[in-house]
Each structure stands twice: as C-alpha cells, then as structure tokens.
Amino acid sequence: MFSDYEVVIGLEVHAELKTKTKVFCSCKNEFGSEPNSNCCPVCVGMPGALPVLSKEAVFLTIKAGLTIGSQISPLAVFERKNYFYPDLAKAYQISQLEKPICVGGGIKLKSGKNIRINRIHLEEDAGKLIHKSEVIGTFIDYNRGGVPLIEMVTEPDISSAEEAVEFLTKYRRNLIFASVADCKMQEGGMRCDVNLSVRKKGDKKLGTRTEMKNLNSFKSVQRAITYEAKRQIEELEKGNAIRQETRKWDDNKNRSFTMRSKEEAEDYRYFPDPDLLPVRISEKTITKAKAELPELSEQKRERYVREFSLPKYDAEILTNELDTALLFEEASRLTNMPKQVSNFIMTYVLAKKKERDNLSVFDVISADNLAYIIKAISTNELTRPNALMLFDMVCFTDKDAKSEAVKSGFISKLSEAELESVVDFLIEQNAQAVKDYKLNQVKVENFFMGQLMKQTKGKADVNKGRTLINEKLQKYKN
C-alpha cells in the first residue's frame, strides 16, 4: 500500500549565525555562558529599549544566500511576529515575512534532482526555559535571546527521508564552509521543522500537511519523516482524513503526537517593525560578500582531484567536513605531499576522530604534527611503526611530535663511533652478503641498511648510516 503513495516534504531550517554580537544589540553571541550573563536592556526586552540591526548578521545572511544561489533583495524589511511565551522577552520576535533578505535558490542532490529554496530570512532567537522541578519552578536564560537566526524555507520538493537528510547535510555543509554558522546540532545551533503530506501517486492536488517542530538531529528528521509518512498513509487507508496540525516529535518514544490543531494555531499578527527602518542592500555589499565567500565543499572536492590528482572518493571524504579539508590543506602545504597526507588522514586521523564524538580533526592532531610525521616517514627519520606509535602518543594532546619522537628514542641518538661499530659488526657477521656486493651493490646496501635499523631499533640516522655502509663496502667492490 505504501508504494501507491508519494510523500511531499518541505523543510524549514533554523541556523544560528556565527556573529560576534547578537542581532539587535552588542551583547556577545556565545554558547554556554553563565545564564543571563550576555544580556542587556535590548535583548531582555526592557521597556524603552530599541533594536539596532547588526550589519554583520545581514552580511552573513547574504553569504548564506549566495551559497545556495539566492537572489539578494535590494530592500529587506523586518517585521514583528507577535505571540506570548515566557522565553520571548518582548512578546514578539523580530523576523521577516514579506521582504526577506534572500529569495529563491536551490540545492542539487546526487540524483540530479534540484530542491528549490523559497527564501532565507533573518530573525532573532528566543531565550531558553530551564525547568527545574514542580517545587522550584522554571527559570529563563535570555543569553540565547537575540542571537541571530537564519530561517531557510524550501519548496515542497523533497520526497523521502533520505532526500531530506542529503539536502540538510549539503545545506549545513554550505553554511559551515562559508563560515556563516557552526550548525552544532547538539547545542541547538541548527533546528529543523518538517512539513509533510502524502498523496496518491499521480494526484495533482497536495494532501493536508502536518508540521513537526524543532527536530534537532538529522536522525530525528529521518525517523520523524518515516513515522509521519507511514502514519498519514495508514490514516488515509483507514478512510480517515488528515488533520492539519502541528506535531511534536518524541525521540525517545520514536513517535510524534499532536501539539496543536489548526484551530488553535497562533495568529502572529505580523506587521513591519516601526523601530527598524527597511534595510537597503547595495550591489557593492553583495559583490563584497561574493568576493569573501570561501571555497565551498564541492569546489574544494573538484580542486583536490584537479590539483592533487586525488581519487574522487578520497576528495569527497576529505571535503565532507570543513576541519578535515583544512587539516588536509595545511598539512599538504607544509609537506608538499598531498597524497600521503590524504592517505594518513583517511586511514588514521578520521578513525581517531570517530573514537570521540563531536571533536574536530584539529583536536586529534595539529597540522604541524601531522606534517612532521608524514615527512619523517618519507625520509626514514621514523620507521613506520614508530611513526604510528608517535601518532598515538600525540593524538588529543598539545605535545609537539618531534620532541616526543626524540624523547621516546624514536630518532637516532647513536654517536658516529657507535654507528661505525654497529656497521663493522654487521659486515663481520654477514660475510655472504659482503661477497655478493660486487654482484648487486644496491641490494646489498639496502640489506645492510635494514640490518642496521633492526640492530639499532631505528635509532640510526638513515643518511649517515647509508653513507657509512657505502664507504665500508667500497673495498669489496671488486
């Protein structure tokens, strides 16, 4: 029965902008501070206080729009969205309705399907309620109140949970690569509402839709969509009508339930905020935003293939996350060995990152340390096993890889006399190899190098050792 239906999904995605200050005052935009420490009369909605629009927030919104090919409006208007809730200090949220900053745009999925974007607008976030207990009550932390949020709204072009997640992944990646937002889902830095309806395949008319609010992980989005699509189809099959309503997704129970019906829906009584003049966005500002827009994930991917001849697959892995790409680029610059850097990151660094959730690859290892390890392997300053041991030792620490290598005795500390005595000893011990020298010099020298490293547990200086072996064997040349 499910195959007879198609699912129609539209998304509304909120992301907190990475500005230094809040959107309408000069308070710090910072997560995790002492409750109500980043507050002023403006962002707690004191009587008489007035909003002053942050240019930086507008600029970042423009950049966000540029990453998805939006038109930037020459004139944007801020409106008041009026509703009562204790976390909303003024009983209205300054948002945008009729004239948002970014209009249109789209994101292409792997399948080639384009998901059209309706708009991105700028608004302020609300505070946060902290429920203690029945007895103690509920507290309000206004630190988040006034933090700039961009809300992106898609057209109803998405037809499955998988498409939704792919779309969200790409949009999120754009914002992160463009340095517009951090989109830390677990901190509420990115939240998603899902509008969903189903209809019989071939039907032109859209079905009645429901809205699911504030999904804060891609996994929740995926599960909520799967659940809701199934629920709606089952209702229709039973001959029931779908009620237009807002539903709340419960991650623990893995189901959604009615929050409010259409009749109870808020009337937000939008009107232009008289405290803020319409914002004129000049061609110059847009050009500046375009010029400043950093390379996005897909551009990097193409460049890595083109410039470093990396396999497509590798380039994709390296550009999935901004931190990985940046580590790769920096270590490659330091070593000039992109291929080796790429391999090392893919094999070791990313595995390490997985061990600890939510850390950046830069927390795993610094570009300097990574570059040192890769160079040291290639020059034989470190044996591969020692290099990997060293990697383990410096991971998640501030330690300097080179000094750790020295401290741990991974690098030669043999004196020249010691080195010579070992070489002499090896020549004495391996008469057959010495005899073979005149037949194949390279092979024998390599044999003695191997023996030397083995005998010294890698402490021999590679270059000095090779020179010495070569010198000593000269007399057996003929």
Place this chain on the structure above:
Amino acid sequence: MVSLKDITTIKLAEAIKSQQISSEQAVTYYLSNIKKYEHKNAVLEVFEDALLKAKEIDKKIKARESVGALAGVPFIIKDNMLCYGKKCTCASKFMEDFVSPYTATAVDRLLKQDAIVIARANMDEFAMGGSCEHSAFGACLNAVSDSHVSGGSSGGSAVAVALNMCSFALGSDTGGSIRQPASFNGVVGFKPSYGTVSRFGLVAFASSLDQIGPITKTIGDAEFVYSFLSGIDEHDQTTISLPISNSKISSLKGLKIGIIKQVLEIAQNTPNYSHFKKIIDVLKNCGANIQIIDMKEYDLALPAYYIIAPSEVASNLGRFDGIKYTKRAEQAKDIGSVYTLSRTEGFGEEVKRRIMLGNFCLSSGYYDAYYKNAKRVQKLLKNKFDEVFKSVDAIILPTTLGGAFKLNEKTEEPTSMWAEDMFTIFANLAELPAISIPNGKTADGMPLGVQVACKKLDDLKLLKIASLIGGVLNV
C-alpha cells in the same frame, strides 16, 4: 535678586551660571510649589537626590569649573522616560515597582548639560488618553481649575510647568499628548519632527508616532531645550539629524501661512472659533499671506491614527505579560492564566480597549483592510503635506476643539475623547514638527492654544515662525 516666579529656562540658566541665584534655591523653590500644589497630582514622585545634585552644581560653579549649558536647571520628566536607578511607572500598575536599568537618551542629554531632574510627572497610563484621567495613580487636575482635566497624556508635565514646579518638562506626543495639555494649561508644547529626538528609553506607545519634546513657558525656551534634545542616537535607528537652518525669516510680512479647509469647517462650529479667527486677522494685518488649503485626506487622519496607534501599542505592551515586571495575578495557575489574569488586572480600561482594537486590526483576515489601509492613508497624508509645504511656509490651526473639559465628562465615551485629537494627530502621522502656543482663554477662564506646523525637519523654521506669531500674541 532675580525672581524665580515664571522665570524662563534661558534666564534661569544664565542666573545660576552667573551666581545671581543658586541651583539649590531654584530646586527648593520648585519643590515648594510641588508641595503647594500636591492636590493637583501632577507629580508622581519627587527625586530625593535633587537638592544634593543642585549643591554639587553650585559648588562647581563657585569653583569656576566648567559646567553644561543647563547647569543647575531643574526639570521634570514624564513618567514614561527611563532614568537610571529611578522608578518609571508609565502611570500603570504594571510598572508600579519598575526601576530603570538605564537612562533614556533624551534625559541623558539634558543631564549631560548638568540639568537636574527633580520629579516624574503624572500621565495617562502608557500615554493613552487625552485627559490624564487614565492614570492608575489618579487624575492630574488642570493648572487653573480643580474641576477640569489637565489634558493628556502629558498632563502632569504641562501642569508642572504652568504652576512653577520646574523650569521646563519633557513630554511625549503620539497624537497630541504634548500639545493638547500644553494648550489646556496655558504653556508652550513642542512636538518635534519624528526622528529628531531619540526614543531610546521612552516606553513605547506607538513607536512610529511617538516623539519626545519640551513643555516650556516660552517658545524661546522650547528652542533652547530642543537644541540639546535633538540629534542622532546610535541606540535609535530611526533618528535623523536636523539640517542646518538657512531660513531667513525675520517678519510675518509676506509669510505664506496655510489653513486647512477641512480644519476650518470643524473649527467654525466650536465655541472658541472667535479666538482662532482673531489670530488670523492679526496675522493678515501683519502682512502674512493666508491661504486656504483643500485637503480631503485630512478627514481620514483620525480613523487611520486609531488603527495604527492601537496596532503598535498592542505589540509594544505584549511584554507586560505577568512573567517579568511587577504584576502577576495571584490566582494564576498556569501559563495561560498568568497572561490573561495578569493583563486583565494590570491594565486600565483605556489601555485594554486599545490593545484589543490593535490586535483586531492586525489579525489575519483584517490586516489588509485595516492596518495596511491605514498605512496607505498615512502615506497619502505625507505626500499631501509635502505638496502643501511647497506653497506655504507653515500651517496654522487650533490645538484643540475647546478649553479643558470637566473631569469625568468624557471618560464614559471613549470615542468623544478620541475626537479631541482631531487637530493634533496629523502632525504625528505626517511626522511634522508642530507647536502649541497659548492663545487666550475661554469664557470660563480655561486656557486655549493655537498650533503651528511646518514641513518635516523644518523644526527651526517652525520655532522661528512660532516666535514671530507669539510676538504679536504676546506669548
């Protein structure tokens, strides 16, 4: 020795600076009048630190330290302006215990000139009303009669100036709230062009119409005080700077003064029309060129105003929800009843009436018909006035329909109270500067005013023209 009775702000400032009189003496004098006229209920609170501040200023002056232009001059603020550490109630139970966490820019600018704020004045709750009877702390009585209203909403400020409770006062004007009470109490009330005085720290009534302005004894004082009030404020994005005046007006001769036909038609049927007519004759005699302007849009101003202002106030007062600030209903059990009960108990009737009207006008399905259309009317009016001021230098009209009415005369009939704004709201809708100056008295001795308005941002030209007119009227 200089007499403090009815002394102008300009003269008082000079006298204090030249040590002919001390700030302490001035403050003491005004405080004694506050005490004397306590029954008028013009003042809600006297600031205890005023005398101390005055002594400090006196000391500075004696020590020949540099002081501001308003050094030691006592003034009163309308109780909807914030002054750090002091209460601000908007004459509402909702803000009964509210202590200002910062100072309003307009107040701050005067304090920077070393003026001394000595009290906060009574008003209609949240500046809504035209009689000062809608104060949660009791009505403010007219300066000349205990049985008449003081006007509103800046009634307390106007009475305070009229009865020498301060040198000058600040009021706010959203639909006539400075000009009408000034007229009712025989003083000068100036509403500047929208945007020339910062609204930061003024508890908002209708944000797009609110404007702070001075209430003074003379037009010269209005100009003097305004020169410190006006200017760009980084905290208020709607502020604009005043262009440098290049007006060379020095006499009424040849001055083109307009009278709106539609205003005249209403005014003709009011009992005090003769007062207004007399001025016109005087102006004509002085060589002014009086022109009648046909403005059909004028009649739309009142209904448009009573859509826009309530809509904005419905939104602005949402924050008084029983969560923060003082009044949370005691019987409230859940979040819904906290809102409903607190707001039902906390707001006065007039405030509730306007909030409900405003929410209706903004609600989906009615927004286009009401709010959007009202904004369209506002735009029409602005355009029309732009056109009018191409052919006249100023317009002149009565400030009010008549003198102050009796207490309780209009409280039962809100729309007749609203009609009181008939001659004042055009200036708010079109963002024009307008001033009310005293113009005689009614038969029963109640003061009357006449109003002059100019093009937006022509505030200095307006003050000049007003002073010329005031000159022939002996204001």
